[in-house]
Amino acid sequence: MEEQRIGVYVCQCGTNIAKVVNCEEVVRALSEQPGVVVAKTYKYMCSNPGQEMIIADIQEHGLDRIVVAACSPRMHEPTFRKAIQTAGLNPYFVEMANIREQCSWVHDDPQVATDKARALTFGALHRVAKHEPLERMSVEMCPDVLVIGGGVCGMTAALELADGGNHVYLVEREGTLGGNVARVDLTAPYLDSARDLITALVTRVEEHKRIDVLVHSQVSSLEGFVGNFTATVETIWGDGASVSQFRVGNVVVATGYKEFDASRVVHYGYGKLPNVITSFEFEKMLRAGRIQTKEGKIPQYVAIIHCVGSRSKEFHTYCSRVCCMTALKYAHEVKSAIPNCYVSDVYIDMHAFGKGHEDFYKRGSEAKTLFLMYAKNDHPVIRKAGPGDDCEMLIEVNEKLSGEQIEIPADLVILMVGMEAREDSDAVARLVNISRDKDGWFIESHPKLDPVATTTDGIYIAGVCAAPKDIPDTVAQARAAAGRILAKTIRGSIEIDAVFAEIDEDKCSGCRVCNALCPYSAITYDASKKKSTVISAVCKACGACVAACPSGAIKARHFTDSQIFAQIEGVLT
Amino acid sequence: MAIRVNPKLIDELEVYGAEDVQNCYHCGNCSAVCPFSKEPYIFPRRPMRYLQMGLEDKLKGSLEPWLCYYCGQCSEECPRGAEPGETMMSLRRWLTSKYDFTGISRAFYKSGKVELFTVIGAALLTALGFVLWAVLRGGDINSYDGPNAFLPAASIHIFDWALAGVLLALLLTNCGRMWWFTLGRDKQLRTPFWLYLKKLYLLPLHFVTQKRFATCERKRPWAVHLALVVSYLIMLVLIMFFLDLMWSGPEIDWRVHVFGYIATVGLLGTTIFALRARLKKAEPLYAHSHETDWIFLILLIFAAFTGILQHILHRVGFDAAANVTYIVHLMGVVPMLGLEVPFSKWSHLAYRPLAMYFSAIRAEAKERAEKEAVEPTLAAQPVA
Numbered sequence A: 001m002e003e004q005r006i007g008v009y010v011c012q013c014g015t016n017i018a019k020v021v022n023c024e025e026v027v028r029a030l031s032e033q034p035g036v037v038v039a040k041t042y043k044y045m046c047s048n049p050g051q052e053m054i055i056a057d058i059q060e061h062g063l064d065r066i067v068v069a070a071c072s073p074r075m076h077e078p079t080f081r082k083a084i085q086t087a088g089l090n091p092y093f094v095e096m097a098n099i100r101e102q103c104s105w106v107h108d109d110p111q112v113a114t115d116k117a118r119a120l121t122f123g124a125l126h127r128v129a130k131h132e133p134l135e136r137m138s139v140e141m142c143p144d145v146l147v148i149g150g151g152v153c154g155m156t157a158a159l160e161l162a163d164g165g166n167h168v169y170l171v172e173r174e175g176t177l178g179g180n181v182a183r184v185d186l187t188a189p190y191l192d193s194a195r196d197l198i199t200a201l202v203t204r205v206e207e208h209k210r211i212d213v214l215v216h217s218q219v220s221s222l223e224g225f226v227g228n229f230t231a232t233v234e235t236i237w238g239d240g241a242s243v244s245q246f247r248v249g250n251v252v253v254a255t256g257y258k259e260f261d262a263s264r265v266v267h268y269g270y271g272k273l274p275n276v277i278t279s280f281e282f283e284k285m286l287r288a289g290r291i292q293t294k295e296g297k298i299p300q301y302v303a304i305i306h307c308v309g310s311r312s313k314e315f316h317t318y319c320s321r322v323c324c325m326t327a328l329k330y331a332h333e334v335k336s337a338i339p340n341c342y343v344s345d346v347y348i349d350m351h352a353f354g355k356g357h358e359d360f361y362k363r364g365s366e367a368k369t370l371f372l373m374y375a376k377n378d379h380p381v382i383r384k385a386g387p388g389d390d391c392e393m394l395i396e397v398n399e400k401l402s403g404e405q406i407e408i409p410a411d412l413v414i415l416m417v418g419m420e421a422r423e424d425s426d427a428v429a430r431l432v433n434i435s436r437d438k439d440g441w442f443i444e445s446h447p448k449l450d451p452v453a454t455t456t457d458g459i460y461i462a463g464v465c466a467a468p469k470d471i472p473d474t475v476a477q478a479r480a481a482a483g484r485i486l487a488k489t490i491r492g493s494i495e496i497d498a499v500f501a502e503i504d505e506d507k508c509s510g511c512r513v514c515n516a517l518c519p520y521s522a523i524t525y526d527a528s529k530k531k532s533t534v535i536s537a538v539c540k541a542c543g544a545c546v547a548a549c550p551s552g553a554i555k556a557r558h559f560t561d562s563q564i565f566a567q568i569e570g571v572l573t
Numbered sequence B: 001m002a003i004r005v006n007p008k009l010i011d012e013l014e015v016y017g018a019e020d021v022q023n024c025y026h027c028g029n030c031s032a033v034c035p036f037s038k039e040p041y042i043f044p045r046r047p048m049r050y051l052q053m054g055l056e057d058k059l060k061g062s063l064e065p066w067l068c069y070y071c072g073q074c075s076e077e078c079p080r081g082a083e084p085g086e087t088m089m090s091l092r093r094w095l096t097s098k099y100d101f102t103g104i105s106r107a108f109y110k111s112g113k114v115e116l117f118t119v120i121g122a123a124l125l126t127a128l129g130f131v132l133w134a135v136l137r138g139g140d141i142n143s144y145d146g147p148n149a150f151l152p153a154a155s156i157h158i159f160d161w162a163l164a165g166v167l168l169a170l171l172l173t174n175c176g177r178m179w180w181f182t183l184g185r186d187k188q189l190r191t192p193f194w195l196y197l198k199k200l201y202l203l204p205l206h207f208v209t210q211k212r213f214a215t216c217e218r219k220r221p222w223a224v225h226l227a228l229v230v231s232y233l234i235m236l237v238l239i240m241f242f243l244d245l246m247w248s249g250p251e252i253d254w255r256v257h258v259f260g261y262i263a264t265v266g267l268l269g270t271t272i273f274a275l276r277a278r279l280k281k282a283e284p285l286y287a288h289s290h291e292t293d294w295i296f297l298i299l300l301i302f303a304a305f306t307g308i309l310q311h312i313l314h315r316v317g318f319d320a321a322a323n324v325t326y327i328v329h330l331m332g333v334v335p336m337l338g339l340e341v342p343f344s345k346w347s348h349l350a351y352r353p354l355a356m357y358f359s360a361i362r363a364e365a366k367e368r369a370e371k372e373a374v375e376p377t378l379a380a381q382p383v384a
Helices: A023-031 A048-061 A073-086 A100-104 A110-128 A152-163 A179-183 A194-207 A279-288 A323-337 A357-366 A425-432 A471-489 A513-517 A544-548 A561-572 B009-014 B029-033 B045-053 B056-060 B073-077 B084-099 B104-110 B112-136 B153-184 B193-198 B202-209 B220-241 B243-247 B254-280 B291-315 B319-343 B345-379
Strands: A006-011 A036-042 A065-070 A094-098 A137-140 A145-148 A168-171 A211-214 A217-225 A228-237 A240-248 A250-253 A276-278 A301-308 A342-347 A370-373 A381-384 A393-399 A404-410 A412-417 A459-461 A493-496 A501-503 A523-526 A531-534 A554-556
Touching: A006 A023, A006 A048, A006 A110, A023 A036, A023 A110, A036 A048, A048 A065, A048 A073, A065 A073, A065 A110, A073 A094, A094 A100, A094 A110, A100 A110, A110 A561, A145 A152, A145 A217, A145 A240, A152 A168, A152 A179, A152 A194, A152 A211, A152 A250, A152 A471, A168 A217, A168 A228, A179 A194, A179 A279, A194 A211, A217 A425, A228 A250, A250 A425, A250 A471, A276 A279, A279 A323, A279 A412, A301 A323, A301 A393, A301 A404, A323 A342, A323 A357, A323 A412, A342 A393, A342 A404, A370 A393, A370 B045, A459 A471, A501 A531, A513 A523, A513 A544, A544 A554, B009 B045, B009 B084, B029 B045, B029 B073, B045 B056, B045 B084, B056 B084, B073 B084, B084 B104, B084 B153, B084 B345, B104 B112, B104 B319, B112 B291, B112 B319, B153 B220, B153 B243, B153 B319, B153 B345, B193 B345, B202 B220, B202 B345, B220 B243, B220 B254, B243 B254, B254 B291, B291 B319, B291 B345, B319 B345
Parallel strands: A006 A036, A006 A065, A065 A094, A145 A168, A145 A250, A168 A211, A250 A459, A276 A412, A301 A342, A301 A412, A342 A370
Antiparallel strands: A137 A493, A217 A228, A228 A240, A381 A393, A393 A404, A501 A554, A523 A531
């Protein structure tokens, strides 16, 4: 092997690194190492002059490997890979040592930090010598999209994608589009009709020439990887069923939620007391245009109880986000329909976070809604009133703002049932290979910076299936997912990282340990050959299979044994 | 035992002026900014909560509304426009109607028209009564004082004392009811008699000095109010004890009239100030005016002007005109005293000092009870 010519670049990151780590000393130590042709320090290595300096050195000194001691590779590895590629090197011939997060930011003693920075840079130097040139693959991107769920979220995403020119398969389990919003009367806080909103969406979706709507249908399998999925959909027609199959490049999961089952909260007597109803039952009443008790009487006292199933240790600890405003909407609708009715709103905290919400809350107060606060993990108890009372029921609760144990008269009690992940969210997660959190909601790639992507390329989540949210947030996510997909499909192909695991078929014993272990379902098993294979486009190079393989048959590209051992040796030098 | 919420009470309080209390969401800014709000009397937040929830008995037993002087800082700080200051004012009106057993007060507060017609009725009756009495006993309309006086000072003096007796009896009954609601019926509170004696000095102290009012950051309302109170006290003493000296004329008896002029200036000045401020809504205190506030102020200004006029007429020798003006003056004064003191706005002259007195008793009784609750547990420790 001919002599390698390595360049080492130590970044000061302004003063982020240099105020603790002695960068000059690191440069001095590295410059004495065999193979190092150039060793330099600079204020901002990631800046344009910094990158240009590296490129110029590669060309001038004929460097073939680069070490950058700077921040985390998560931050700037792509920057330096691109820079050395510009200079004509294989992008994988760069290695970073993290001397910011791992040294200057966590150590106070400059000597200790400098020693550690030197050791890490030595590790990178030894490792980069073992790097192999890798080539990125390009795969075709099918522009068609599968959208699972025909509620507001799915329909919005489908329309956005179809308007952008992509063909969309919209799969809905029920017989009609609209989802949960179709069960609602008015929307909060602006009191627009939900029906109008849904009708407009459904009409456009059904008339759109690039949207295929499949109602009464469920996705039974999804094979392949980003750009190249094959979806199988089962449709039930009356007593017959049909199966269709199509290719899609990306998938939007918009499966929404189901309402919390109020009968699980025993002290509310739901199912036993006839005039204790859920929010969705009340919506039905509102849509029918008559607010009344089971006996057909106009109620004089209406009580609304918040957080049924939400924000409690017993059921769900999360907030369902839409119920507070929906409750205020009910107070408003009751007062408009029955002006002399008294509305009590029994809440834990009033979450009025969105646009127009605080004003809506104030309007509820002005209309004399009686707001009564109870403590989290405490709960009101509903009982039948006595013959002498002027009401049907009494709600006993420890009211927090007054500190008094009180009873609230009620003829009709509305339980604000929270949102819950659907029972089959687990099956959906397995179908599209994404994960769920402890509450059953699908997990996004990054909660803040990448909220609609998932850890599986090509699978996007939007709307309530990822966590409770209101219509505006859902629509934003639906459009975000559609936008992401449009951006990916517009080029017709995608590049896949060259770093992935490979199985040496000769060594593989077919034990299938790796199959179940892979968190990305990237390993398939060929039953006839009795061998496992990694789908490189799906693999994220986590290394779980590499470590687990009893035959040592799996190699992770760019994370080979020899590279890692070299790095360890370098650190220990 | 759970207390029943009564969402209807808030509607009832609306006629007393509490129109915005429903807007309160209990941030507590009002109670934080109030210089008087201290344990165990936290307000305006606590009474506002009781009112929203309709906890009528709790409200009836509250002394807090009387501990507030409506400087208005709370209303200025309120982020929700819930007008805590005005709510406290309305609660004082409501409490006044609750302390009054006759139901007259309630009728006045519920309808300004009822109060107005009652005032007019009382005024006409007063005029009729005095004129009939003067004519029947053969009084000379051209004589103001002396043996043939149309209305002799000695008789008026007896009438004054009789009226004072009736008013005092009514007011004392109301005060008794106030005591019952706030201290008497609270079985958990042990208030020994000596505690009532110990705190008794608070009654005259607060009555005369308005000391607590002076604690408000804004001093002007206190100064105006003190001037009004002192003027009235002077006038009261002059009329109840020196009426004969005041009466004789036309020469001016400076021993009494110097005080009379001071009191007149005080009464007229403060009343005009209050009227102007209410018209201009100059301060939070004056921003909301209930019908009863206007009736009270109009009676005050009416009594002051007719009083001055009859004084002048008598001094310049127009005795007939002075006698007529005096009857007109009585038409203002009698309803003002007879109706406002026991049943309306003026009753606060008794309730405020009483509230100060009762609140001190209650606070000390509570403190003692808390101490006693701690001590027995210490005493129960076995002695080694």
